[in-house]
Amino acid sequence: MRVFDFLRDENSRNEWYILSNGGVVQEMAHIANGRDTGNCVSLLRVNSANSSQTNMLILQYSCTDPTASFVIYATVDIVAMNVVLNGGDPDYVALLPSGFAILPDGSSGSTGSGMADAGGSSGGSLLTVAFQILVDSIPIAKLSLGSVATVNNLIACAVERIKVSLSCENA
Numbered sequence: 001m002r003v004f005d006f007l008r009d010e011n012s013r014n015e016w017y018i019l020s021n022g023g024v025v026q027e028m029a030h031i032a033n034g035r036d037t038g039n040c041v042s043l044l045r046v047n048s049a050n051s052s053q054t055n056m057l058i059l060q061y062s063c064t065d066p067t068a069s070f071v072i073y074a075t076v077d078i079v080a081m082n083v084v085l086n087g088g089d090p091d092y093v094a095l096l097p098s099g100f101a102i103l104p105d106g107s108s109g110s111t112g113s114g115m116a117d118a119g120g121s122s123g124g125s126l127l128t129v130a131f132q133i134l135v136d137s138i139p140i141a142k143l144s145l146g147s148v149a150t151v152n153n154l155i156a157c158a159v160e161r162i163k164v165s166l167s168c169e170n171a
Contacts, residue, residue: 003102003125004069006166008062010044016161018154019075020046028057038064043081057081059095072099096132103128127162131155
């Protein structure tokens, strides 16, 4: 649950989300989906010093249950999102979802809910990362080695930042 809460919380997002460029992330809308507060759809805005990112929002879906947790997000254009929010056709909003699947690692200290047992110990997690990015607007363009290296670096950097942030919480 600690990994799930860390990844879905807008206040800790700039610790791992490379594309926020250290900007402050603000939740603009929150739509609950069930009784658990972690099950929701959120609309986030990155307040970045980089002016090229001021037209972007993050649409995020998060859900959790005793077997797994998911944080799925996609960067969306603010103009397109405003059209949808005002009743427009959502088919014109381009979505390239990225995100995380968090599963309990099955160690003996972990309970079915992923929470610490009565003795105070807890198991670990298996974190699966999926990342999509548009590297060329031409559908038949070939993927370059540079593009692959860029995406690899983005994922590696995000995973390292997550590991560092979560290990600092233990200290």
